Amino acid sequence: MxxxxxxxxxxxxxxxxxxxxxxxxxxxxxxxxxxxxxxxxxxxxxxxxxxxxxxxxxxxxxxxxxxxxGPVLFRLLEHMQPRPTQLEGYRPLVDEVGRMTGCRAYLATWSDRDVEVVYIHGRRGVRELPGLTRGFRGAAHALALGKILLAGRTAVEWPPYLLNESLPRFTPYTLCRRAVLERELAMVRASAVAFDREEYALGSTCIAVPLRTTEGIAQAALGISVPTRRFQVERDMLVALLRQLSLPEGLSAPNEE
The missing domain is CATH 1.10.10.10 (Winged helix-like DNA-binding domain superfamily/Winged helix DNA-binding domain)
Structure with a gap:
């Protein structure tokens, strides 16, 4: 049969x-x-x-x-893609930022034409960005981390989802027009700080600064997520702290091979 x-x-x-x-x-x-x-x-x-x-x-x-x-996909990606060892040297900096601010702190880098979260510091109960786990990739235009890394790159290096005039929307506040994003990135380049104001998740505002190599290239981005109400009160203090700690004299950056 x-x-x-x-x-x-x-x-x-x-x-x-x-x-x-x-x-x-x-x-x-x-x-x-x-x-x-x-x-x-x-x-x-x-x-x-x-x-x-x-x-x-x-x-x-x-x-x-x-x-x-979902998170399972990002965990699988994390296991498949070991991160460069030089980025591990930034972990003490991320931990220190998390402890000093009481916020969840993130380290991201640019990998295969997109932002990728490679390390997170945050205890249970500290506000999390939905789905933003280690190994997360995407939403570069909606994250302060992503804006820092996009600002130092030409459009030919951008991910495909940012090459159209209309960009993916995550919240009502996401920058969904490419021209608007490009204006925002010009300000990021000028100020060396990036924000996302509830552009990825409602109720959360993020701040990020570049971690530069000795040549001045933004090798990684350091960021924190803050409840929007706290951001409105403490914005200047948090920005100043992130800028200070991201400088070589703040905490030592890793030596490059």
Missing amino acids: RQSSPTHTLSTGERILRALQLIVERQPDISVKELAMELGVSLSTAYHLVHTLVAAGYVVAEPHRSLRP
Whole structure:
């Protein structure tokens, strides 16, 4: 008797992989309805796929019905991509900033045409940015960390999702026009400090400064996330502190090989 081929199982697996690919490539501007159309499946089938991915932590469904990669994907990416050893020398600086400010502190670098979070300091209970775990990539225009790293690079080095006039939206405050982003980056270059004012997550404002090599190149970005109300009161103090600590005389930067 001839055995039946596992057509249904294979088809389901292909759909899941294709769904993940679409969600990663088009974050955060793809909905379940759009996913169903791209996959050529019914809306109920698409909801079932998304529910499976959300339950496993591979996808996060935002309240406004858009989909983005979940924490499990970023943890997998972290295991697959070991970071350059010279960046490890910045960890004491990130830890010190976290302790002194009481904020969650982040270290990010530029990797394969996008911002990537490589280290985080923050105890439980300190405000977190949703999904911004070690290994997170993307949303460069919506993060202060990303703006620092974008400001030192030409558009040909930017990720594909920033090459259109309309940029992915995360909150009502995200800079969604490329021309507006470019004006913001000009200010970042002039001031050597970047902000995101609830542009990635409502209720959170972020500040970031560059960590420069001896040649003056921004090798990494150092940032903190602050409740917006606190930012409105302590902005100048926090900016001054970050600037001071990011200088070579603040805490020593790592030696380059």
